[in-house]
Amino acid sequence: MATVRTRASSASRRRAILDATLDVFIDVGESGTFIQEVCARAAISVGSLYHHFGSKDQLIATLHYTLLDDYQSGAGPILAADPPAEDGIRDTVAYHLRWLVGHPRPATFLLQQPFAGYRSTGVPADLLEANEDFLHTVHGWLDRRMEEGQLQRLPFDVVVALLIGPVHHWARSALFLDPARAPAKAEATIEQLAAGAWQSLRP
Amino acid sequence: MATVRTRASSASRRRAILDATLDVFIDVGESGTFIQEVCARAAISVGSLYHHFGSKDQLIATLHYTLLDDYQSGAGPILAADPPAEDGIRDTVAYHLRWLVGHPRPATFLLQQPFAGYRSTGVPADLLEANEDFLHTVHGWLDRRMEEGQLQRLPFDVVVALLIGPVHHWARSALFLDPARAPAKAEATIEQLAAGAWQSLRP
């Protein structure tokens, strides 16, 4: 009765479930993402999913923070190296746009539910911590460049809006309306959006 | 002597249903928006809702285009008057931010599902037409200002991203994370985002 089974490690099974969840989410949308379908794609039982993630909410929240972490883990080091203002702005815009276009499925997931209020209950602590570290890095760099007069002194939320807002807007439009052509158009757009962000933030 | 009409007109009943739908949507989120709850809030029967809107999808799509129309109906005239570049950019940013902050519930709805692919089947034709007219007005104005050299010559999607991206990003963050303080912070932000947009789009 038992199928031949190579016992996967807990971590790899968790990752397989998260992968399947993202796939289903992208293919059929949030309201079409059902546990049974996720389990079928991950080739595991329903009970196993519930063993690793306590509920659908926790599963989705963990997916969110996992993808966010993947996204941010490349952006942090750019500013952590403490580059001069223009380099930091331009490289950040470039990284964000390249990652979003280069990871269309995670990007679609993340851009679809901006600022979604996920309850972080049940989300692994290291993911939450990584997110906070990233925000701290960004704020620190902005602070220092403003202090030195290399960037306009503006509220953080305004700086972030001018820096990231255009990238997210363009990525959303490209990924949602014309995903096939997004990669081809991305490189030319990077220069334009990077220049725009720099012009709007320079002193 | 005309008899007193206790029966609400069809138009006002449709509006009442749309209002109730928005209320429910904001209060409990998309996944918590059920037809029966909408009907309870609108104080009408389920059958009546289905008489006026053929399905839940049509109801949501009509709500979307109705709110979008409310939103855009103030933005079109600004550019339709063919203002000089800086005025057009600044006034557009100001209008968008003021409307979003001033209409938090419609704004939350519209910003929550950006580029949601609503099937327009069943949506009143005049709403769809108004949307197209608006886009046409915007494109026309941008075209003329670029032609005259008053704006950088950039692809439309990039211009729109630099113009609207920061506004939407800031509004999302303000409405989703700290709605109570959003109005108070909005006016100071307008000048900053308007200046930023202008700097990034000027020649």
Add this chain to the structure above:
Amino acid sequence: MATVRTRASSASRRRAILDATLDVFIDVGESGTFIQEVCARAAISVGSLYHHFGSKDQLIATLHYTLLDDYQSGAGPILAADPPAEDGIRDTVAYHLRWLVGHPRPATFLLQQPFAGYRSTGVPADLLEANEDFLHTVHGWLDRRMEEGQLQRLPFDVVVALLIGPVHHWARSALFLDPARAPAKAEATIEQLAAGAWQSLRP
């Protein structure tokens, strides 16, 4: 697609559901009583059951109070007529035992979960009220007979235990262990239990 359907009144449909619930409960026990099986027996849809009773708990609680009411509605009048002590005691014992043996399915249900703490939320108010009226009638009669010296002056819970305890014990044993022969043995037992109750309660 629609089946030919005679619309049943709401009350009769509720009664049909309660009847089916009792049937299932008796046949397969509490832990085997599933909503789907109840619906199948009542020949209605799951949704309809949930329309009339909000939840399984409410359904069971309503069944409990409905059966209790059926049971008590015959016992109240006996003491409401204010009979002398011995008649009241003997007639009460006789009524209880006859009803229990004569209504084996409701009796089995009621005796299986003695003092079950049903949340009365969602139970029709008239059922709850009838139950309270009955208790009031019993207490009033006992009070008057004790006052007159026709019954020993004992705490109510002790009187009730001596009056009803043997009847319930015998009925439980008869219904659970040997239901087929219960009716045949009941009549002879009535006299014996009635005499016993009277001897234990007389002054």
Add this chain to the structure above:
Amino acid sequence: MATVRTRASSASRRRAILDATLDVFIDVGESGTFIQEVCARAAISVGSLYHHFGSKDQLIATLHYTLLDDYQSGAGPILAADPPAEDGIRDTVAYHLRWLVGHPRPATFLLQQPFAGYRSTGVPADLLEANEDFLHTVHGWLDRRMEEGQLQRLPFDVVVALLIGPVHHWARSALFLDPARAPAKAEATIEQLAAGAWQSLRP
């Protein structure tokens, strides 16, 4: 020098599981008693429980007979000493009520499922045997006292109902409705119920 045995003996582990089962049963009721919760409380693994008790049914049945044995093991000797009728009746009533009130958790378990038809498969033989011995003792004593004319000649089920029915009824009501005050009221009640039982059973 013997090594320190950290391994609990099989008997003590079985007892720990039974204790945990009773605790869960009392706290959350029959329908809330899950194997996984029992194991959590007993601080053992699911597999270990299944090693010691083959199934949930066997576990519950064993618990039932274990508690029944604890209960009856004090009652048997009273009648085994062959006391005169009134002493036997009064002491039996007193013992039952004291034990039930003094062991509220086992009592609640036993009184909740009167005459529950437990399959005795898998229940240790000595428990089943003890139960039969007890019933034999009771019947023997009743037989002899009736034979001597010290007790009314009545069917056994009627005698038992008059003897135990009131005690169980009162204990149920006290334990289920007002467990906190049960011990305080018990002593006064013993005399009253013992007197009542004697009056109803004496010749």
Add this chain to the structure above:
DNA sequence: GATGAATGAGCATTCATTCAT
């Protein structure tokens, strides 16, 4: 046009049991 009881496929979740380690 309005009503709301009825429908039933489908959903998230549970939990007794197994078995490889």
Add this chain to the structure above:
DNA sequence: CATGAATGAATGCTCATTCAT
């Protein structure tokens, strides 16, 4: 003997939609 991840059939309940009145 102990462990606990895995299983999956089964359960209570939901909710968009229909349609007789």
